[in-house]
Amino acid sequence: MSNYIPTIGIEVHVELKTRSKIFSNSKNGYGMGANTLTNVIDLGYPGTLPTVNEEVINIAIKAATVLHCKIRKMMNFDRKNYFYPDNSKNYQITQNRTPIGYDGYIEIDIDGKKKKIEIEEMHIEEDTCKSAHRKDVTLLDFNRAGVPLIEIVTKPCISSGEEAKLYLEKLRETLLYADISDCKIEEGSMRCDANVSIRKEEKDPFGTKAEIKNIGSISNVKLSIEKEIIRQQKLYDNHETFKPQTRRFDSKLNDTVLMRVKETGNDYRYFPEPDIPYLYLTDEQIFQARKTIPMTPDERRELYDKRNMSEVNREKIIAHRELSDFLNKLVETNLDFQIASNLLLGDISSYLNKKNKTLKETKLTQEKFTDLVEKVIDRTLTSKNIKDLLTDILEKDQSISELIKEKNISNITDDSILKEIIHKVLENNEESIKDYLSGHDRALKYLMGQVMKETKGSADPLLASNLLKEELESKK
Amino acid sequence: MQEKLSISEVKHVAELAKIRISDNEQEKYQIELKKIFNELEKIEEVKDYDEEIIITPTEEKCQLRKDEIGQMVNPKDMLKNVPRHSGNYIEVPVVINE
Numbered sequence: 001m002s003n004y005i006p007t008i009g010i011e012v013h014v015e016l017k018t019r020s021k022i023f024s025n026s027k028n029g030y031g032m033g034a035n036t037l038t039n040v041i042d043l044g045y046p047g048t049l050p051t052v053n054e055e056v057i058n059i060a061i062k063a064a065t066v067l068h069c070k071i072r073k074m075m076n077f078d079r080k081n082y083f084y085p086d087n088s089k090n091y092q093i094t095q096n097r098t099p100i101g102y103d104g105y106i107e108i109d110i111d112g113k114k115k116k117i118e119i120e121e122m123h124i125e126e127d128t129c130k131s132a133h134r135k136d137v138t139l140l141d142f143n144r145a146g147v148p149l150i151e152i153v154t155k156p157c158i159s160s161g162e163e164a165k166l167y168l169e170k171l172r173e174t175l176l177y178a179d180i181s182d183c184k185i186e187e188g189s190m191r192c193d194a195n196v197s198i199r200k201e202e203k204d205p206f207g208t209k210a211e212i213k214n215i216g217s218i219s220n221v222k223l224s225i226e227k228e229i230i231r232q233q234k235l236y237d238n239h240e241t242f243k244p245q246t247r248r249f250d251s252k253l254n255d256t257v258l259m260r261v262k263e264t265g266n267d268y269r270y271f272p273e274p275d276i277p278y279l280y281l282t283d284e285q286i287f288q289a290r291k292t293i294p295m296t297p298d299e300r301r302e303l304y305d306k307r308n309m310s311e312v313n314r315e316k317i318i319a320h321r322e323l324s325d326f327l328n329k330l331v332e333t334n335l336d337f338q339i340a341s342n343l344l345l346g347d348i349s350s351y352l353n354k355k356n357k358t359l360k361e362t363k364l365t366q367e368k369f370t371d372l373v374e375k376v377i378d379r380t381l382t383s384k385n386i387k388d389l390l391t392d393i394l395e396k397d398q399s400i401s402e403l404i405k406e407k408n409i410s411n412i413t414d415d416s417i418l419k420e421i422i423h424k425v426l427e428n429n430e431e432s433i434k435d436y437l438s439g440h441d442r443a444l445k446y447l448m449g450q451v452m453k454e455t456k457g458s459a460d461p462l463l464a465s466n467l468l469k470e471e472l473e474s475k476k
Numbered sequence: 477m478q479e480k481l482s483i484s485e486v487k488h489v490a491e492l493a494k495i496r497i498s499d500n501e502q503e504k505y506q507i508e509l510k511k512i513f514n515e516l517e518k519i520e521e522v523k524d525y526d527e528e529i530i531i532t533p534t535e536e537k538c539q540l541r542k543d544e545i546g547q548m549v550n551p552k553d554m555l556k557n558v559p560r561h562s563g564n565y566i567e568v569p570v571v572i573n574e
Contacts, residue, residue: 018543025546034564035551055543076531083494085568139565267492272531279538
């Protein structure tokens with residue numbers, strides 16, 4: 001197959017986290033009985049008037065900010081006209097001429113380099129109703145009609161399925177952290193479409209475009225783009241052409257499937273929505289909305305790097321928002337973030353997963369956690385002690401010191417006592433000494449196990465291991 | 477100026493409007509639709525569409541609503557206005573599109 005340059009643009013719709021809908025005061029909810037969350041505005045009854053939800057504008061300002069977009073201060077809404085039963089008004093209220101945000105970007109890391117994925121624009125619009133196709137009837141549920149959305153459109157600047165995947169992961173993380181949307185692809189609160197074309201050389205015009213719609217997961221976006229590129233390459237290699245078309249990704253076939261050929265361009269006959277006057281944003285409104293944006297994932301990365309957290313821990317903590325927020329409340333203290341993150345990601349996370357609990361549902365306070373980290377640093381507590389104590393730490397109100405006292409934990413941190421025990425263990429395990437001296441590392445582990453057994457787990461493991469090695473080396 | 481639309485233009489408009497029209501009607505609309513289009517073209521000449529167009533008849537600014545939940549429609553009442561329904565769902569002929 002010949003080499004071609006792929007050009008990809010991504011459109012993402014996300015539902016916004018508001019209490020009520022965008023143009024009516026019906027509840028914005030998911031998973032309720034069909035047509036229970038509607039009113040005359042959502043149903044498009046004649047004579048009804050839309051009124052814009054203030055929170056939608058605030059959330060859109062926040063989204064534009066975290067996507068590094070410029071914010072338009074004067075805007076209007078437009079009607080996108082089409083005949084389809086998912087919208088009883090026969091038009092969708094959207095922003096065609098004056099999107100609230102434009103000229104933004106999201107930065108991704110690809111092959112060790114940073115790349116800015118440029119965002120052409122992001123606009124506000126209403127969601128349509130949900131239609132379910134049965135054998136000979138289509139069923140409509142208007143609960144989703146009028147749910148606020150933002151659509152985020154990139155420039156055609158993405159050049160592979162992998163880049164698209166990284167962009168979507170970063171976008172999702174950014175929107176989640178800014179409390180814009182819950183971005184659940186499986187529930188439809190985040191929906192992705194990809195526009196794919198290929199061309200021979202940079203100087204050539206863009207090739208014919210295929211749009212892949214409603215892809216069910218981020219990994220399938222990558223896969224569907226890769227499959228579509230191969231399909232187009234084969235066609236061009238055989239000197240075939242194709243018409244602009246809409247396709248979908250079939251996860252069973254593992255390939256894209258034709259939905260329809262676009263004979264003409266869009267005929268949506270956009271015109272300004274006369275029922276909603278011009279909307280003017282003030283500097284104060286923008287300032288107030290921005291003030292509520294929590295620390296972004298990239299700002300967190302920077303902070304954790306400064307606090308010497310390992311890259312692995314950093315990414316795991318950021319993937320778990322509650323742990324990250326918990327840790328950030330301790331930013332003013334001189335807490336060791338590496339040890340703190342080890343504890344949060346290790347024993348504490350296993351407990352939370354096992355009990356299906358959030359950190360908030362435990363008795364772990366910032367103060368108690370700081371104390372725990374300090375007790376690890378000064379070796380009052382060993383990893384074994386923590387395992388033994390953890391349930392009590394997380395379920396009881398007592399302080400760490402009180403729990404240590406109650407459980408009678410006292411570790412051997414005295415060199416001379418430990419040395420005595422090590423001598424005893426070595427006397428009883430001469431074979432293992434020989435093994436160690438002839439280069440078998442496993443012997444060290446065995447001997448260490450014997451020391452821990454002899455001390456009933458109360459030896460400081462690091463100290464014991466160092467002393468044991470010292471003793472063994474002296475026998476060389 | 478062209479007197480009438482081509483048959484294919486009429487068919488295209490009919491398709492967009494999702495209406496079926498007979499051959500006789502096609503010929504009729506070739507002339508009638510063209511007359512309407514001619515009127516619309518006059519509007520294009522009058523106003524540059526890009527800047528600060530008037531979108532509402534008053535000079536009012538958009539007033540925002542607080543994000544609060546209000547009264548919703550009882551599905552049973554709503555379904556009285558619907559020709560066919562299945563449970564609480566509204567039934568329409570099968571249309572598979574976007």
